Amino acid sequence: MYKITTLVIIVTIAAVTFAITAIGTMVASNEVVYASDSNSSILAHAGGGNATDMLSIFAPQDIQVNVGQNVTWDNPSTVAEPHTVTFVLDNKTTADIVSPFSVPNSTQFMPIPPTANSEPLKVPGKDNVVIAANARSYLPAVIDEQGKVTHLAPNATYSITGNEKYINSGWLLPKGQEQAYPGSSTTFTVTFQKAGTYKYFCGLHPWMMGSVTVK
Numbered sequence: 001m002y003k004i005t006t007l008v009i010i011v012t013i014a015a016v017t018f019a020i021t022a023i024g025t026m027v028a029s030n031e032v033v034y035a036s037d038s039n040s041s042i043l044a045h046a047g048g049g050n051a052t053d054m055l056s057i058f059a060p061q062d063i064q065v066n067v068g069q070n071v072t073w074d075n076p077s078t079v080a081e082p083h084t085v086t087f088v089l090d091n092k093t094t095a096d097i098v099s100p101f102s103v104p105n106s107t108q109f110m111p112i113p114p115t116a117n118s119e120p121l122k123v124p125g126k127d128n129v130v131i132a133a134n135a136r137s138y139l140p141a142v143i144d145e146q147g148k149v150t151h152l153a154p155n156a157t158y159s160i161t162g163n164e165k166y167i168n169s170g171w172l173l174p175k176g177q178e179q180a181y182p183g184s185s186t187t188f189t190v191t192f193q194k195a196g197t198y199k200y201f202c203g204l205h206p207w208m209m210g211s212v213t214v215k
Helices: 002-029
Strands: 032-034 041-046 062-065 070-074 086-088 098-102 121-123 126-133 141-143 149-151 157-160 166-168 187-192 196-201 209-214
Touching: 041 062, 062 070, 187 209
Parallel strands: 032 062, 041 070, 062 209, 157 187
Antiparallel strands: 070 187, 086 166, 086 196, 098 126, 121 126, 141 149, 141 166, 196 209
């Protein structure tokens, strides 16, 4: 009985400690973080936690920098839970995670490897319409003021002018776990070249929101 009671106490203390840490992280995420000087950059986190306690937050949530400074986002989760840093500056450019695409009726899809238990998702009754991952959500991408789409390399560094319609980090994974999603990234860095307030969110968890105020 004594051993069981001791174990319960230890487990309870561990749980309380973790909860306090998580709450502290969430409280910190609501504070405005300032870059300390003109040459400094800020590291921000997209998500966090582990398999049993995932944190769907940006930490810090609100950031203030001067023109010419940059912010780098990473994903500190201990499991391969992806997040994105997505700026939608024109509401018409919102990108879904998956989307329907038309293909020729003769198209044959082969799983890789061939023995994989997988097949393409087709719209019922429409063999020429498949549901596929949207590259503009999955990969780092920018849509400029003219509507031109540019795909960036993984772990992209981008200089934002403030005239873009859409800027996306692509899927961010914890370092060492990006192999779970080929083509994904572990960091995303943005240099802000124009004053203003830039709001962003996670395309996979839309309730995750943050902002960067540029002075």
